[in-house]
Amino acid sequence: MLLERNETAGSVISAPVSEQQKDWDYVHYWQLWHRNWDNLDVETIQRLCQLQGKSVLEVGCGDGRITTMLAPYCERILGVDLEPRFIEIGKQRIAESGLTNVELKVMDACRLELADESVDFVLFPWVLQMVSDPGAAVREAYRALRPGGMIVVIGLLSDADYDRIIDRFVPGVPRIDPIACYEEPLAEVFGVSKVEKIPDVPFAYFFGSKETAYDAFDFALDYWYGKKISSADRAEMQVMVDGYADGQKVRIIFPASVYVAAK
Numbered sequence: 001m002l003l004e005r006n007e008t009a010g011s012v013i014s015a016p017v018s019e020q021q022k023d024w025d026y027v028h029y030w031q032l033w034h035r036n037w038d039n040l041d042v043e044t045i046q047r048l049c050q051l052q053g054k055s056v057l058e059v060g061c062g063d064g065r066i067t068t069m070l071a072p073y074c075e076r077i078l079g080v081d082l083e084p085r086f087i088e089i090g091k092q093r094i095a096e097s098g099l100t101n102v103e104l105k106v107m108d109a110c111r112l113e114l115a116d117e118s119v120d121f122v123l124f125p126w127v128l129q130m131v132s133d134p135g136a137a138v139r140e141a142y143r144a145l146r147p148g149g150m151i152v153v154i155g156l157l158s159d160a161d162y163d164r165i166i167d168r169f170v171p172g173v174p175r176i177d178p179i180a181c182y183e184e185p186l187a188e189v190f191g192v193s194k195v196e197k198i199p200d201v202p203f204a205y206f207f208g209s210k211e212t213a214y215d216a217f218d219f220a221l222d223y224w225y226g227k228k229i230s231s232a233d234r235a236e237m238q239v240m241v242d243g244y245a246d247g248q249k250v251r252i253i254f255p256a257s258v259y260v261a262a263k
């Protein structure tokens with residue numbers, strides 16, 4: 001069964017006023033970027049993986065967006081991420097949902113605290129390009145997989161609408177190398193003949209309003225690239241963002257290659 005498209009999302013956890021304001025601002029703005037995917041990534045995982053009765057590991061789960069959406073369809077699911085603040089938010093969401101077969105833990109993809117051959121699926125949605133040693137992460141995934149188990153990598157590509165806007169204000173941002181990030185590690189660990197590639201799926205992301213999109217790009221430029229833009233640049237950024245307006249929303253495409261390999 002496929003999930004409903006997430007057409008109504010657009011809300012984020014509001015930032016509480018406290019001495020941890022800066023931390024929470026980070027989480028607030030991070031969630032502008034990580035909450036409002038259309039659910040094509042979740043649907044793709046469901047199409048590729050027969051989850052019923054299976055145990056699943058999501059590596060780099062962030063705040064558990066995908067983990068919690070998949071939980072109703074599998075026996076049990078564990079989401080792990082390096083960032084404790086995201087895991088904390090995800091745990092709150094799970095507590096509110098009443099789901100009992102999902103767990104989130106702080107853990108490094110390159111040092112999984114899991115027994116050998118203990119899970120049926122390992123998922124890497126939008127993660128491997130961020131991991132410092134993708135080879136180590138794929139080796140760990142292989143170790144944790146049962147024989148016959150499967151890895152699914154959703155590998156972000158660099159020619160996203162996002163890059164077109166960021167590049168205008170921060171020239172020379174390094175591009176993702178899909179060979180080094182995804183293809184070589186998978187081929188080395190699973191064997192080249194076992195790796196199947198679904199090329200360039202047009203996954204999409206939306207903001208609930210143009211103002212939210214402007215805020216998200218302001219944040220991205222400042223926090224992720226250290227670039228405080230001038231008011232003239234901001235006006236130009238807003239015109240670029242408006243080019244992706246779709247009714248009241250702003251919809252941008254994040255192309256990704258999807259890789260699947262069985263152990």
Ligand SMILES: C[S@@+](CC[C@H](N)C(=O)[O-])C[C@H]1O[C@@H](n2cnc3c(N)ncnc32)[C@H](O)[C@@H]1O
Nearest residue numbers: 060061062065081082083108109125126130131
């Ligand atoms: C783009 S987010 C994707 C989040 C989630 N999979 C989703 O699609 O909503 C990438 C996540 O990978 C995590 N990450 C990066 N390096 C990691 C590592 N070595 N081990 C575990 N998580 C890592 C980051 O903290 C971040 O939450």
